[in-house]
Amino acid sequence: MARKKIAVVPRRKPTQDRSRATVDAILEAATYVLSEHGYGKTTTNRIAARAGVNIASLYQYFPSKDAILAELLRRHARQMRSRTLRALRSATSRRALVRVLIEELIDEHRERPMLHRELVEHGARLELGKLQTDVDAELKRERARLLAPWSEADLPAWVATTAAHALVHAALVDRPDALASGALTEELVALLDGYLGKRRRAQRA
Numbered sequence: 001m002a003r004k005k006i007a008v009v010p011r012r013k014p015t016q017d018r019s020r021a022t023v024d025a026i027l028e029a030a031t032y033v034l035s036e037h038g039y040g041k042t043t044t045n046r047i048a049a050r051a052g053v054n055i056a057s058l059y060q061y062f063p064s065k066d067a068i069l070a071e072l073l074r075r076h077a078r079q080m081r082s083r084t085l086r087a088l089r090s091a092t093s094r095r096a097l098v099r100v101l102i103e104e105l106i107d108e109h110r111e112r113p114m115l116h117r118e119l120v121e122h123g124a125r126l127e128l129g130k131l132q133t134d135v136d137a138e139l140k141r142e143r144a145r146l147l148a149p150w151s152e153a154d155l156p157a158w159v160a161t162t163a164a165h166a167l168v169h170a171a172l173v174d175r176p177d178a179l180a181s182g183a184l185t186e187e188l189v190a191l192l193d194g195y196l197g198k199r200r201r202a203q204r205a
Contacts, residue, residue, distance in 0.1 A: 012061060023061055025051040027075070030068045035115040039069075039122050066126055073123050078133040080108055084161075085135055088142045098193045101161070102185055105168055110179055120169045156199040160192045 014020040029051035033042045044065050048058045062068045087104045091097035109116045143157055167188060171179050178184040 022053060026058055031115060034118045035112050039118045069122060070126050073119055074131055077131040081133055081135050081139050085139045085142055094196055095193045099189050102164055102188045105164055106179060106185055109168055117172050156196060160196060164188055
């Protein structure tokens with residue numbers, strides 16, 4: 001039997017200030033409910049009550065709580081990539097670049113750790129594939145420009161950033177103490193700066 005497809009696409013997008021405010025209230029409420037209660041106890045009724053809207057209004061925009069979670073993931077991706085872009089522009093050396101990227105990444109995830117755990121755990125189940133945002137092309141160009149002196153290929157930069165995201169996500173579940181203390185930051189800086197330096201030396205050889 002074919003598995004039922006999860007409804008993760010919004011029913012419609014808000015076009016007026018009032019409807020945008022309604023959607024923003026729903027998403028902020030969902031953020032709170034997920035952070036406080038986890039995915040299992042999150043319901044559309046609980047989200048609507050927290051947002052101060054009736055359930056019919058919620059269903060005008062989102063067919064399910066998974067559609068709300070998917071939209072949170074999309075907005076999270078854009079926010080994270082925008083912060084990464086700003087961090088890239090502030091760095092003056094490879095180690096400084098690595099540090100500022102990791103600090104931005106960890107700070108974002110540390111603000112609401114339960115929310116990020118829920119996004120990580122249930123995001124893959126939604127089968128969204130690679131989320132696309134309007135800052136992706138600019139981020140790729142800026143990353144390639146800044147890493148060019150240390151890495152002639154884009155692959156090492158992708159490996160470093162993907163590894164950082166994976167390790168921070170894993171730490172949310174397995175090592176939250178290391179996130180809170182700053183120990184993970186130092187380990188990641190040493191790991192990724194060393195990796196990029198090694199790749200650069202290998203390219204010169």
